[in-house]
Amino acid sequence: MIKLVLLDVDGTLTDTRRLISVRAVEAIRKAQKEGIIISLASGNVVPVMYGLKIFVGISAPVFAENGGAMFQNDEIFTFFSMDKPKKLFDRMEGEGKLKGILSNRWRLTSMAYVPTGAVPEQIAAEAQKKDLVTVDSGYSWHLLNKGQDKGFALEKLKETYSLDYDEILVMGDSYNDAPMFKKDVVKVVPSNAEESLKAIADHVAKESNGDGVAEVLQNLQSF
Ligand code: CA
Numbered sequence: 001m002i003k004l005v006l007l008d009v010d011g012t013l014t015d016t017r018r019l020i021s022v023r024a025v026e027a028i029r030k031a032q033k034e035g036i037i038i039s040l041a042s043g044n045v046v047p048v049m050y051g052l053k054i055f056v057g058i059s060a061p062v063f064a065e066n067g068g069a070m071f072q073n074d075e076i077f078t079f080f081s082m083d084k085p086k087k088l089f090d091r092m093e094g095e096g097k098l099k100g101i102l103s104n105r106w107r108l109t110s111m112a113y114v115p116t117g118a119v120p121e122q123i124a125a126e127a128q129k130k131d132l133v134t135v136d137s138g139y140s141w142h143l144l145n146k147g148q149d150k151g152f153a154l155e156k157l158k159e160t161y162s163l164d165y166d167e168i169l170v171m172g173d174s175y176n177d178a179p180m181f182k183k184d185v186v187k188v189v190p191s192n193a194e195e196s197l198k199a200i201a202d203h204v205a206k207e208s209n210g211d212g213v214a215e216v217l218q219n220l221q222s223f
Pocket residue numbers: 008009010011012137138172173174
């Protein structure tokens with residue numbers, strides 16, 4: 001039986017215009033009333049996740065920066081350091097290899113960028129030398145510490161609520177969601193998901209984005 005649902009935000013709760021699905025928000029509220037724990041994990045920053053948690057009405061902790069930071073009970077928890085991502089970002093920005101995005105001013109454990117003077121593979125190779133990783137969320141690239149991914153967020157939730165993997169359903173649409181697609185969790189994608197993620201999913205929703213989320217939340221007992 002599914003007890004916890006961990007959702008990606010961009011491309012899953014939101015559509016191609018980045019508008020949040022009202023149907024998904026209503027389905028989340030209803031599922032929570034029925035006792036399901038709902039959490040969010042995004043590459044976005046704490047202030048955005050703070051707003052989503054409050055305005056959507058999510059009770060569980062929510063995760064920013066691909067699992068690097070968590071917001072719960074009016075407190076921000078960081079699990080990784082900003083030192084190495086910031087240092088490498090500053091150097092590569094100085095060399096004209098990449099450009100930062102607006103939300104970097106709110107980041108605590110990672111940096112986000114758009115490749116400019118270098119191809120993504122070159123930036124990834126530089127990152128690897130510093131024990132860092134890069135990931136494309138489909139909206140921007142992220143420079144992260146090793147082990148900083150949505151799988152880390154999943155483990156935190158599993159531990160917090162003392163759950164088994166098969167009591168957790170995860171849903172996301174792109175490559176940076178793959179780390180939370182662990183062996184025994186129920187892995188679901190909306191119909192708009194990247195093909196590589198569909199290939200490792202247990203279930204592909206009929207509908208896209210937030211409509212897909214609503215479809216899955218309304219049929220949780222079938223998973
Ligand atoms: Ca996404």
